[in-house]
Every structure is written in structure tokens, then in C-alpha cells.
Amino acid sequence: MSTVGYDYTLTRTLDAPVDKVWxxxxxxxxxxTWASAEEVVFDVRPGGAWSSVMVIPGGTRVPLSGGYTEVVENKRLVMSMNVPGRDEPVLMAVDLTDDGERTQIRLSQTLDTAEDRDQAEQGSNFLLDGLAAHLATA
Known part of the structure; x- marks a missing residue:
């Protein structure tokens, strides 16, 4: 990730083993199921692509796509997201730490502006809330 820009990092402990979080x-x-996404297609490998349509509260559908730059099973995913109007994709790292029946997850990103960072952080908190709720019932 770039050292220039506006960073955020979110860390949570999830009540599920790392393989379920992965x-x-x-x-x-x-x-x-947990990310409120439809038409999800994943090719989880370095150089692989992903796409989905996020359904945000109120029913708005947002098509998203990107790729995987780093994949270390049960430990780390680095994903890119194509953003309209931006030359290079935005990267997000997902790091997992195995703690037996629990998993610590850390999401981090570096963005160009404070506004972009704040929006991405809000979206990531929404994702983590959905993930935690999903794992609680899985």
C-alpha cells in the first residue's frame, strides 16, 4: 500500500475460526449473503478477478469489480477495486490472525482524500458488521 494518502485500519475479533472467516x-x-451483494463472481488467486453488485440500503445497486494482488490462504487477501474516474484501482488488505475459535480481522486501505477515506471506512465498517452477524448465525 502507498505511504502517501489517507489511511484507515479497522480491527475486530470475530467469534469464528479463521477458516470460516476466510x-x-x-x-x-x-x-x-453477508455483504449484501448479488451476481458475485470470484477467482481468488493472484491475478484473478472479482465482480459483484452491492445492494445498499434503500435498494440502490452498485456494480463493483477488481482483482486479487495477494492471496495467502487463511491469512491475507489484498484486493483491488476499480473506481470510476480513477486511473489506478484502490487496494484493500484483509489480514486474519488465527486465535483458535476466534479470528482477529484487520482491514486497511490508503486513499487519496480524507473524504474518500471516510467513505471507504464507513463501507468497511458496514461490511464487518454484516460479516460478524453472518458468522454468529453460521
Missing amino acids: AAWTIAEHYG
Whole structure:
């Protein structure tokens, strides 16, 4: 990740083993359930692509796409997201730490502006809320 820009990092402890958290992020059917996404397609490998349509509260549908730049099973995902009007994709890192029946997850990004960072951080908190709720019932 770039050292220039506006960073955020979110860390949570989830009540699920690391393999279940990994599956939630890497299996399209699981991701669609907790991330409020439809038409999810994942090719989880370095150089692989992903796409989905996020359905945000109120029913607005937002098509998203990107790729995977780093994949270390049960430990780390670095994903890119194509952003309209931006030359280079935005990267997000998902780091997992195994703690037996629990998993510490850390999401981090560097963005160009404070406004972009704040919006991305809000979206990531929404994702983590959905993930935690999904894992609690899985």
C-alpha cells in the first residue's frame, strides 16, 4: 500500500475460526449473503478477478469489480477495486490472525482524500458488521 494518502485500519475479533472467516471472504455464495451483494463472481488467486453488485440500503445497486494482488490462504487477501474516474484501482488488505475459535480481522486501505477515506471506512465498517452477524448465525 502507498505511504502517501489517507489511511484507515479497522480491527475486530470475530467469534469464528479463521477458516470460516476466510471462506466468508473467498466463496462467492458466502460473500453474497453477508455483504449484501448479488451476481458475485470470484477467482481468488493472484491475478484473478472479482465482480459483484452491492445492494445498499434503500435498494440502490452498485456494480463493483477488481482483482486479487495477494492471496495467502487463511491469512491475507489484498484486493483491488476499480473506481470510476480513477486511473489506478484502490487496494484493500484483509489480514486474519488465527486465535483458535476466534479470528482477529484487520482491514486497511490508503486513499487519496480524507473524504474518500471516510467513505471507504464507513463501507468497511458496514461490511464487518454484516460479516460478524453472518458468522454468529453460521
